[in-house]
Amino acid sequence: MRGSHVIGEAATRAGCRFYAGYPITPQNELPEYLSKRFAELEDATFIQAESELAAINMVMGASMAGVRAMTSSSSPGISLKQEGISYMAGTELPAVVVNVMRGGPGLGNIAPSQQDYFQATRGGGHGGYRTIVLAPHSGQELVTLTMKAFDLADRYRLPVVLLGDGLMGQMMEPVTFPDPIDPATLPRKDWVLGGAKGRGGHLLASLLLDPSKMEQHNWKLARKYAAIRERETEHESYLLDDAVLAVVAFGTAARIAKGAVNRVRKAGLKAGLFRPVTLWPFPERQLRALTPRLKHILVFEMNLGQMVEDVKLSIGEQATVHFYGRPGGIVSTPHEIAEAITKLCYRYDLG
Amino acid sequence: MAKQVFKRPKSLKENVFHYCPGCGHSIIHRLVAEVIDELGIRERTVGVPPAGCAVLAYNYLDVDMGEAPHGRAVAVATGIKRARPDLVVFTYQGDGDIAAIGTAETVHAANRGERLTVIFVNNGVYGMTGGQMAPTTILGQTTTTTPGGRIALRDGYPLDLSQMLAVAAGSVYIERTSVTSPKNIMKTKKAIKKAFQVQMDDLGFALVEVLSPCPTNWKLSPVDACKWVDEEVVKSYPLKVIKDTTQSDG
Numbered sequence: 001m002r003g004s005h006v007i008g009e010a011a012t013r014a015g016c017r018f019y020a021g022y023p024i025t026p027q028n029e030l031p032e033y034l035s036k037r038f039a040e041l042e043d044a045t046f047i048q049a050e051s052e053l054a055a056i057n058m059v060m061g062a063s064m065a066g067v068r069a070m071t072s073s074s075s076p077g078i079s080l081k082q083e084g085i086s087y088m089a090g091t092e093l094p095a096v097v098v099n100v101m102r103g104g105p106g107l108g109n110i111a112p113s114q115q116d117y118f119q120a121t122r123g124g125g126h127g128g129y130r131t132i133v134l135a136p137h138s139g140q141e142l143v144t145l146t147m148k149a150f151d152l153a154d155r156y157r158l159p160v161v162l163l164g165d166g167l168m169g170q171m172m173e174p175v176t177f178p179d180p181i182d183p184a185t186l187p188r189k190d191w192v193l194g195g196a197k198g199r200g201g202h203l204l205a206s207l208l209l210d211p212s213k214m215e216q217h218n219w220k221l222a223r224k225y226a227a228i229r230e231r232e233t234e235h236e237s238y239l240l241d242d243a244v245l246a247v248v249a250f251g252t253a254a255r256i257a258k259g260a261v262n263r264v265r266k267a268g269l270k271a272g273l274f275r276p277v278t279l280w281p282f283p284e285r286q287l288r289a290l291t292p293r294l295k296h297i298l299v300f301e302m303n304l305g306q307m308v309e310d311v312k313l314s315i316g317e318q319a320t321v322h323f324y325g326r327p328g329g330i331v332s333t334p335h336e337i338a339e340a341i342t343k344l345c346y347r348y349d350l351g
Numbered sequence: 352m353a354k355q356v357f358k359r360p361k362s363l364k365e366n367v368f369h370y371c372p373g374c375g376h377s378i379i380h381r382l383v384a385e386v387i388d389e390l391g392i393r394e395r396t397v398g399v400p401p402a403g404c405a406v407l408a409y410n411y412l413d414v415d416m417g418e419a420p421h422g423r424a425v426a427v428a429t430g431i432k433r434a435r436p437d438l439v440v441f442t443y444q445g446d447g448d449i450a451a452i453g454t455a456e457t458v459h460a461a462n463r464g465e466r467l468t469v470i471f472v473n474n475g476v477y478g479m480t481g482g483q484m485a486p487t488t489i490l491g492q493t494t495t496t497t498p499g500g501r502i503a504l505r506d507g508y509p510l511d512l513s514q515m516l517a518v519a520a521g522s523v524y525i526e527r528t529s530v531t532s533p534k535n536i537m538k539t540k541k542a543i544k545k546a547f548q549v550q551m552d553d554l555g556f557a558l559v560e561v562l563s564p565c566p567t568n569w570k571l572s573p574v575d576a577c578k579w580v581d582e583e584v585v586k587s588y589p590l591k592v593i594k595d596t597t598q599s600d601g
């Protein structure tokens with residue numbers, strides 16, 4: 001099944017009943033799939049909106065009404081959605097935002113890229129908020145992480161970003177789906193706008209004119225983010241037990257890096273892969289735990305070095321961090337990364 | 352024995368309005384609350400106020416309220432209404448909000464025939480940000496960004512958004528009213544009630560544009576502000592039913 005269809009099916013099975021989006025390559029197969037899938041369901045809404053701005057704000061409305069809601073886009077469209085994402089972060093509204101990244105800046109190109117790492121992991125819009133960012137690297141993980149995204153969004157009441165690229169969206173892999181969740185069985189949200197029956201009106205707003213209330217609210221958000229950092233980091237360790245060099249990569253780059261690790265292992269070089277699954281919160285402690293035993297880390301990204309900053313923040317002076325990346329939308333081959341690993345091993349005499 | 356003939360609508364909170372003396376927002380809030388009471392829909396109504404002088408409408412209207420970003424009220428309302436069609440959803444938007452930054456959202460919501468009730472408060476300026484030119488500002492009108500008056504060549508023409516929306520096939524009821532006299536206030540209430548009824552009858556997009564005085568930014572007394580609406584503003588924005596297809600079979 002095609003990656004973008006997998007996301008659509010997984011979202012549906014997670015109980016998502018509202019989608020709004022605006023066409024942009026390379027993610028069109030996702031809304032196309034959902035337009036068909038939601039038509040089969042009585043309680044689901046699909047809207048092709050007039051813009052990404054409208055789409056994210058429709059999602060915000062559906063979220064206010066208590067429904068699991070999603071939008072998707074690619075880099076330029078995600079920039080437009082930042083307004084709504086910031087408002088949802090401030091108003092504490094759950095939603096899932098899929099970014100099938102393309103090369104940038106500006107209109108860029110539609111080739112696979114990881115140029116939006118900073119935008120995704122630093123909130124992306126104004127106001128110092130965070131979103132949880134999940135980075136799938138396989139078809140099956142598109143299933144699990146899409147479904148998990150909805151759970152996390154509801155649990156913490158914030159937007160969750162699923163960060164992939166065109167390769168992930170087009171990739172054909174066999175996957176298995178869990179049974180669909182009946183939205184009626186999901187935990188009740190007592191904060192939604194559903195009509196003030198026998199009570200005063202509910203308010204969902206991000207405006208806090210009183211500076212002390214604004215500060216209180218931001219401290220509350222900060223405590224929430226701290227709890228997420230504490231509990232929700234996820235990563236994969238691949239052949240790291242005996243490794244002398246760790247490659248750190250996420251998403252499509254991690255898939256390529258796995259191939260490279262397998263290659264150099266055949267040649268006798270003990271490399272492994274550390275793959276962050278949550279980009280925010282970044283698995284800092286888990287990465288730091290590899291050091292000081294591991295003296296060298298090679299970060300590989302499909303950009304000119306963004307996650308590498310989080311790697312450096314995580315490990316400090318405990319190991320030397322090297323970087324390899326390409327920014328043009330050209331997808332590196334496992335051969336290319338194997339060569340980068342091999343060069344490092346010889347240079348630093350890593351047996 | 353004295354009988355109370357004028358009392359606070361149930362859907363209106365006890366809070367004292369923060370609006371300037373003579374501001375149309377207070378009157379229009381009250382009308383919305385009265386209509387919600389009379390239609391008996393307080394317990395299934397959701398309001399969406401975006402940025403603007405009335406962003407704090409939730410301090411006064413005792414119904415569920417969700418704040419929208421500037422210009423995006425109808426998009427947020429669309430999400431609420433589509434997710435919960437059993438709710439009655441209205442937006443409460445200023446002219447800057449609906450006719451400048453939110454034009455695209457509004458035109459397309461009307462064109463899709465979203466089952467929404469839009470209260471469009473046209474005071475010819477950006478009230479909240481201090482009285483700058485709005486798309487609706489009439490020619491010659493002085494604002495903080497048109498110090499010598501609005502000039503078409505430089506500033507463009509006043510935009511009649513309601514007329515534009517009437518072209519959209521999905522809009523079924525659009526009326527322009529004012530709140531400058533008891534008679535006009537009663538007409539506005541009737542129009543607002545009808546705009547809610549249209550949604551409850553599942554007919555399509557309904558909008559009431561209310562010409563509303565902003566004495567503060569117009570630098571006029573409340574009485575003169577009403578006079579300015581009655582004598583000048585209505586020349587660009589005549590009070591009338593702009594579209595009503597509620598009776599047609601189509």
Ligand SMILES: Cc1ncc(C[n+]2csc(CCOP(=O)(O)OP(=O)(O)O)c2C)c(N)n1
Nearest residue numbers: 402403404421445446447448476477478479
């Ligand atoms: C994205 C964005 N741009 C600008 C603003 C500042 N702003 C707040 S209200 C407003 C205009 C208000 O004018 P109008 O909609 O006519 O409402 P009024 O205050 O006149 O009732 C503006 C420009 C904002 N809140 N958000």
Ligand code: SF4
Nearest residue numbers: 370371374404478565
């Ligand atoms: S500035 Fe104008 S619109 Fe705003 S509250 Fe005062 S009179 Fe009303």
Ligand SMILES: [Mg+2]
Nearest residue numbers: 445446476478
């Ligand atoms: Mg205004």
